[in-house]
Amino acid sequence: MNGAEFSEMWPLLSQACWDTLYMVGWSTLIAVVGGLPLGILLVLTDRGGLLQNVVANKVIGQLVNITRSMPFIILMVALMGFTRWVTGTTIGREAAIVPLAIGAIPFFARLVETAVREVDGGLVEAVQAMGGNTWTVVRKVLVPEALPSLISSTTTTIVALIGYTAMAGTVGAGGLGDIAVRYGYQRFDTQLMWITVGILAVVISAIQFAGDAAARALHRRAGRSGPGPRLRLPRTKEPEAADVSDVSKAA
Amino acid sequence: MITTSGLTKVYSSRGREITALDGVDLHVREGEVYGVIGQSGAGKSSLIRCINLLERPTSGTVVVDGQDLTALAGRGPRASRELRRARSRIGMVFQHFNLLSSRTVQDNVELPLEILGTSGKERSRKALELLDLVGLADKAKAYPAQLSGGQKQRVGIARALAGDPKVLLSDEATSALDPETTRSILQLLRDLNRQLGLTILLITHEMDVVKSICDSAALMEKGRIVESGTVGELLATPGSALAAALFPVSGDATGEDRTVLDITFRGESATQPVVSQLARTYNIDISILGAAIDTVGGLQIGRMRIELPGRYEDNVVPIGFLRERGLQIDVVGRTADRPALVKEGAK
Known part of the structure; x- marks a missing residue:
C-alpha cells in the first residue's frame, strides 16, 4: 500500500467507523431500554411468576419470536413505513437505527429473560416477606442480582448489532460493514476490505474484552451465594440455541 | 401472638x-x-x-x-x-x-x-x-x-x-x-x-x-x-412421641416376659430412692437399661428405663406403686405405636 492510497482511504474509513459507532450506540441504547422491561416481563408473567398472566406471556413471547425469526434485511424492508414515520426518511444513519433497534430489542429481551431466571427465587421470597411489592422485587433484586449477566448480554447484543450494520449499508447508512461489502465484494478492492475486516475484529474484540471485564468484576465482588433453591422461576424456553444462529445470521 | x-x-x-x-x-x-x-x-x-x-x-x-x-x-x-x-x-x-x-x-x-x-x-x-x-x-x-x-x-x-x-x-x-x-x-x-x-x-x-x-x-x-x-x-404427657424424642432413653428388653418401663423424674421426685424402694418392697430384681439427666426447656429432667421380670399383667402393682410416688411411667411397647422421629439430613 502506498501513502497516496492510504490518504484516500483514511477519510472513508474514519467516517465509516464513526457511522458504525453512531448506529450501534443508539440502537444498543434503545435495545436495552426496550428489551430490559420486555425480558423482565417475560419472566414475571410466566406460569408461577409474580405477575402470572399466561395470555400476556404468550403474546409477548410470540412477538419476540416473530421479530427474531425475520432476517434483518427483510425486517429493514418491512419496517420502512414505520421508519419513515419516526425519522422522516428511509435512507441514512438515522433511518438504519430504527430497524437495528427493533431487531435488537427481542434479541436482548431473550438474553435478559435468561439472566433474570437465574436469580435465586429465595431472594424474591425474602423481599416479599419484608413487605416489598413486585416493583421492589424488580428494582432491588432481579436487576441488581442479574447485573453481571445483563452486562454480558449487552456485550453480545452490541457485537450482534455491529454485524447487522453491515446490512444497513443497503439503505445508505454507511459504516464499516458497508465499506467491506461495497469496496471488497462489489469492486474487488480486497485491500480495503481486509482493512475494514481488521478494524471490525479489533473493535469487536475490544468491546467483548471490556464487557467481560466489567461482568467479571461485578461477579467476583458478589461471589456466589451458593446454589439456593430456585423457587417459582421455572425455565421453559431455551433461547441460547436461537441466539447463536441469530449472530451467525447477522454476520 | x-x-x-x-x-x-x-x-x-x-x-x-x-x-x-x-x-x-x-x-x-x-x-x-x-x-x-x-x-x-x-x-x-x-x-x-x-x-x-x-x-x-x-x-x-x-x-x-x-x-x-x-x-x-x-x-x-x-x-x-x-x-x-x-x-x-x-x-x-x-x-x-x-x-x-x-x-x-x-x-x-x-x-x-x-x-x-x-x-x-x-x-x-x-x-x-x-x-x-x-x-x-x-x-x-x-x-x-x-x-x-x-x-x-x-x-x-x-x-x-x-x-x-x-x-x-x-x-x-x-x-x-x-x-x-x-x-x-x-x-x-x-x-x-x-x-x-x-x-x-x-x-x-x-x-x-x-x-x-x-x-x-x-x-x-x-x-x-x-x-x-x-x-x-x-x-408430662404419657406416651408423648415428642417427649420421647426430646428426651430419649434407649435399651431393649433382655428377653420375653419382661416389662420395660420409662420413669420420668422431674424436680422433687428426682431425689427419691424409688428404685431401691421398689426392689425392697416387692422383692423383685430390677435391671437398669438406660438413664439420662438433661435440661429440656429450662427444666431439669431425669429419665430411666428399667426392666422388671414378668409380663405387664404381673407388674400392675409395682407400676401402681411408682405412679403413687408421683412419677411418670410409660410402659414401653404397650403405648400406641409411636411415630418414629427419624433425623433427616439437611435439605
Whole structure:
C-alpha cells in the first residue's frame, strides 16, 4: 500500500467507523431500554411468576419470536413505513437505527429473560416477606442480582448489532460493514476490505474484552451465594440455541 | 401472638391435589419460642409460609398480633398494601439466608428499611446498631460471599429485625449450619427472645433445636399437628412421641416376659430412692437399661428405663406403686405405636 492510497482511504474509513459507532450506540441504547422491561416481563408473567398472566406471556413471547425469526434485511424492508414515520426518511444513519433497534430489542429481551431466571427465587421470597411489592422485587433484586449477566448480554447484543450494520449499508447508512461489502465484494478492492475486516475484529474484540471485564468484576465482588433453591422461576424456553444462529445470521 | 385456625393448604398441579396443611390450629403465645418439628413433607414449610401469607392458605385464618392477615390478603394473587405493611412487621430468616450478593452486609440489613421508606441516615444508624447486636459490627462493608455460613445467618437475623418486628419466623434457620454454629445461632435467637421480648416461631427437623431453645413445641405429620404444648406439658404427657424424642432413653428388653418401663423424674421426685424402694418392697430384681439427666426447656429432667421380670399383667402393682410416688411411667411397647422421629439430613 502506498501513502497516496492510504490518504484516500483514511477519510472513508474514519467516517465509516464513526457511522458504525453512531448506529450501534443508539440502537444498543434503545435495545436495552426496550428489551430490559420486555425480558423482565417475560419472566414475571410466566406460569408461577409474580405477575402470572399466561395470555400476556404468550403474546409477548410470540412477538419476540416473530421479530427474531425475520432476517434483518427483510425486517429493514418491512419496517420502512414505520421508519419513515419516526425519522422522516428511509435512507441514512438515522433511518438504519430504527430497524437495528427493533431487531435488537427481542434479541436482548431473550438474553435478559435468561439472566433474570437465574436469580435465586429465595431472594424474591425474602423481599416479599419484608413487605416489598413486585416493583421492589424488580428494582432491588432481579436487576441488581442479574447485573453481571445483563452486562454480558449487552456485550453480545452490541457485537450482534455491529454485524447487522453491515446490512444497513443497503439503505445508505454507511459504516464499516458497508465499506467491506461495497469496496471488497462489489469492486474487488480486497485491500480495503481486509482493512475494514481488521478494524471490525479489533473493535469487536475490544468491546467483548471490556464487557467481560466489567461482568467479571461485578461477579467476583458478589461471589456466589451458593446454589439456593430456585423457587417459582421455572425455565421453559431455551433461547441460547436461537441466539447463536441469530449472530451467525447477522454476520 | 400467632393463632391459626383451620389452616388448610391444597396444592393442585396437573389435576392432582396435594394437601400440605390439613386444618392446622396453632397458638403461639407472646414472648415464647415455639418450635414446629416434623419430617420433610410434613407441611412445616407450608405452615410458616402461610403465617405471613407468602403462600395463600386454601382456607382457615391467620391472626398475628391481633391482626387477621387472611382478611387483609384481598382476592387477587398480589399482596395488598395492608398485607405488605403487616409483613414488614414480621421478621423472617431462611435456611439459605437469602442475602443479596450484590449488596454489602450493611446494605442488606438496610433493605427492609428502604422498603419502609426510612431516611438514609436513620437506615444506616439502625443497620449498624443491629449488626452490633448480632456481633458483626466489623463486617458492615463486607459482601455476603466473604462471610461464613453462621455470619450470613447473623446478617439474615439482623435484616429480619430491621423493621422492629414483634414476631420472628425462622424457616430451618440452622439446617445449613454445622453443630457448633447452630448452637451459637440458637443462643442468639434465645438472647433476642429474652432481650427484645421477641416471639419466635421456628420450624426445624432437628430435635436438638427444640430441646435447646423452645418453650413450646408441636409435632407435625402429614399436614396435621399431632401433638403440641409447652415442653413441660409434653414431657408430662404419657406416651408423648415428642417427649420421647426430646428426651430419649434407649435399651431393649433382655428377653420375653419382661416389662420395660420409662420413669420420668422431674424436680422433687428426682431425689427419691424409688428404685431401691421398689426392689425392697416387692422383692423383685430390677435391671437398669438406660438413664439420662438433661435440661429440656429450662427444666431439669431425669429419665430411666428399667426392666422388671414378668409380663405387664404381673407388674400392675409395682407400676401402681411408682405412679403413687408421683412419677411418670410409660410402659414401653404397650403405648400406641409411636411415630418414629427419624433425623433427616439437611435439605
